[in-house]
Amino acid sequence: MKATHHKHILNFKRPSGTSRGILKQKETWFIYLESEGKQGIGECGILRSLSIDDVPxxxxxxRWTCENIELGEEALLQELIEFPSIQFGVEQAFRSLRSQSPYLLHPSAFTEGKEAIDINGLIWMGDETFMKSQIKEKLSAGFSCIKMKIGAIDFDTELKLLQSIRREYSVNDIELRVDANGAFTPENALEKLKRLSELDLHSIEQPIKQNQWQEMAKLCEVTPLPIALDEELIGIFHSEEKKKVLETIQPQYIILKPSLVGGYRGSNEWISLANNQQIDWWITSALESNIGLNAIAQWTYTLQSKLPQGLGTGSLYTNNFEAPLIIENGALHYNTKKSWEVPYIK
Incomplete structure (x- = not known):
């Protein structure tokens, strides 16, 4: 078996704002496997300043992973425990190699084009005019669930934007989620949650920064608005510690980005622990290219979650790979008539 890795810089169509800054490019890497005339591919995607494996x-x-590929998938996953994005790339690459097609990782009614995955429309941070234009665009595109990133501009302005949606669309028409990316403080979070709760929101992601377990637990206990943990799950590698996080904080939801929590295996462990505590969950991509998004989407469909998922990131880039993934009427579809166009894979 031969393994190689290649770096790819993804360019955003337009700068995308989060509470951690403006994104213009995203680095990603691909692991390619070749064995007995077959090929496999997996994406290793990190988010700068967020991924635990964003290290020099x-x-x-x-390189070590590719040089030691003969160790096999199980041994490599153990060795890569502190590199969750490479774990996920390895999982994808081996599954891809074993599959009938490098891109058909989890055959289902989704990959047959018979069923779709409901997703949320993502509203990036920016000035009021920009955010309003995105909201209008998502609503006209048929989304019934919208997720708005908040915390970068004035909170009252963000509140007015949400109020303007609610004036036109009731909770029965549009589900609204917000993602603070840790922008609130333990001191002001509850007051802001109370004001947001008046708008019949579905949930808020990570209201305060991670690693403040006791403060987050207090919030989850008294919050008028369901809280979803996101960044809080990053960098927690072992089952006992995962269990401790959930038991301590007792959130209403958790959100899983496979590239940030150890791929399929790491995500499945979180899901199992959450189910044991009656904590609901959904899956989100971490701005991967269509290679990683495809791997996440196919797996997500097999989980049969009833909640809208966060998988609408494939159209963000000017230089993404051509893929059968398309978004129509607020859902992700697999168009079997479209083909893949990816370098190094024939």
Missing amino acids: EYEEKL
Whole structure:
């Protein structure tokens, strides 16, 4: 078996704002496997300043992984426990190699084009005019669930934007989620949650920064608005510690980005623990290219979650790979008539 890795810079169509800054580009890497005339591909995607494996030796670890590919998937996953995005790339690549097609990782009614995955429309941070234009665009595109990133501009302005949606669309028409990315403080979070709760929101992601377990637990206990943990799950590698996080904080939801929590295996462990505590969950991509998004979407469909998922990121880039993934009427579809166009894969 031969393994190689290649870096790819994804360029955003327009700068996208989060509470951690403006994104113009995203680095990602691909692991390619070749064995007995077959090929496999997996994406290793990190988010700068967020991924636990955003470290100087990242590419060195990728090189080591390719040089030691003969160790096999199980051994590599154990060795890569502190590199969750490479774990996920390895999982994808081996599954891809074993599959009939490098891109058909989890055959289902989704990959047959018979069923779709409901997703949320993502509203990026920006000035009021920009955010209003995005909201209008998502609503006209048929989304019934919208997720708005908040925390970058004035809170009252963000509140007015949400109020303007609610004036036109009731909770029965549009589900609204917000993502604070840790922008609130323990001191002001509850007051802001109370004001947001008046708008019949579905939930808020990560209202305060991660690693403040006791403060987050207090919020989850008294919040008038359901709280979803996101960044809080990053960098927690072992089952006992995962269990401790959920038991301590007792959130209403958790959100799983496979590239940030150890791929399928890491995500499945979180899901199992959450189910045991009656904590609901959904899956979100982490701005991967269509290679990683495809791997996440196919797996997500098999989980049969009833909630809208966060998988609408494939159209963000000017130089993404051509893929059968398309968004129509607020859902992700697999168009079997479209083909893949990816370098190195024939």
